[in-house]
Amino acid sequence: MRFLSSLLFVLWLTPTALHAQTTPPAPAAPDTTRKYANPDGVPAAVKKPWYKGKLVRATIVPAVLIGYGASTINGNGIYSSYDARRDIQRQFPNFHTKVDDYLIFAPYAELGLVALAGVESRSDRLNTLLVVVKSELIYGALTYAIKNTTKVLRPDGSTRNSFPSGHTAQAFLAASIVHTEFRDQSQWYGIGAYTIATGVGALRMLNNRHWQSDVVAGAGIGILSAHLGYLSHRNRWGRKPHLKDVGFAPSYYGGATGFTLTWRPQ
Template sequence: MMNKRITGLLLLLLAGTGLYAQEDTTRARPDSLPVAIAADTIRPITAADTTILYRINGKYFKSIWDDTKYTVTRPLHWEKKNFVQAGAIVGLTGVLLASDYGIKQFFVHNQSTFWTSVTDQIEPFGNAYAPYIVAGMYVAGVVTHDRKLESGSLMAAKSLVISTAIYTVIKSVVRRGRPTYYDSPFNFAPPLSGDKQHTSFPSGHSNTVMTVATAIAELYGKDHPWVPWVAYGIAGLTGVTRMYENRHWSSDVLIGMSLGHFVTKSVFRHHRELEHKKAMQLMLR
């Protein structure tokens, strides 16, 4: 859409200058000739001119800090629809808080050897597999000289860094007891206490897998509509495994996934805003 607007503006400028180019040069004013010549040298701004691609360097590491500030302060710039979405998440979290004990009991009483073998294959997507997927994307991009893949993997990586830092801070403050150790979903320890039993909120696995899933959906969802379905499907199943294995309450999983999704969306939104700013600067030269 941005390219169409830019191209339209350039065509309008060319049409204006073209009026002088069509005049009889024997009658044209002397100062009109340079305008006609300049019009012939105008090159439309293309996507390649405005695209920002990352490599591992100082600029990339600075962008991590810039994106962190942008993400943390993003709620200050929310529109009405954003508050509605946040309200829906808060409301659903409240419902799950009231249902956490019942959901735990459902999974505990429906465990089986077969389902445990299935969840054992899915659960690593929220921990071991996710970093390897991002690293694999980066290596593939470098080896095949696919700059979009290389840069996209670095955007996924910094989304993962930011979301991990945020959920770690939340987990250290909200010391919620894990369902593995406590039957009550309302068992909390003082903030910053160091015991491992109170590290339930939010779910780190859910945050990690949703961060990577959202990044992949942002990168390839437009060209391949099936990608978001697969990515988000795996993320959702990973969250279910954390409840099945009695490692997290359902509300932990929801907030973990919401956090990963929000952070990654913010990183990619900021990226698009920077590309738009770059395009505007090129137009004003």
């Protein structure tokens, strides 16, 4: 009887021991010291190299144009401003027009007409206006400062404020805004605006009012002004306005009339 009791005890103990041996160890407690470092599990953004930054991309083309224009002032450069004026005067000795005085606004006219036609732009009209105002202020400050610093004599000998061409800068500023606003719809809007701006620069040389250097640098300053206007604008395109869910309604309570204000925060 004692042997039978011992045998039953061994048979009961054996599966218990096997279960204890095959049961995996309990998992370690999770590390909660960094649980708020990246709660969504989204990998951290990789920092772009400096040469791929927005500022570099916005200034590289204007810098090339301004640099080339400055390098051809007077008789400098491989094909200087003097060389260009000599060739222009040889081909168009008596050319004169005032079309360029009005053509500088043509890209802005295109901007307005395309918007009125219902073509969706990158930003709404208010923010486009704000960018235009800031770009114009930047263009005006840069042009005025450089003109009064360099004091380059105009090719017709009238004044010493030739470099850079303000007409050309103004036209390319407006063309850059047209291109930025409608390039997602069609590149032809920008091509048309830049063609007009190029025509303004050519007419300034044909009218003997500006050198080649003035026109090329002016194009760079106009593009740069528009790009800086966008870069300095703090509006986030497409973001819902904070006051979108604000509502007003007339009210009547206790014999008095008034308005009720409702607001549902996002």
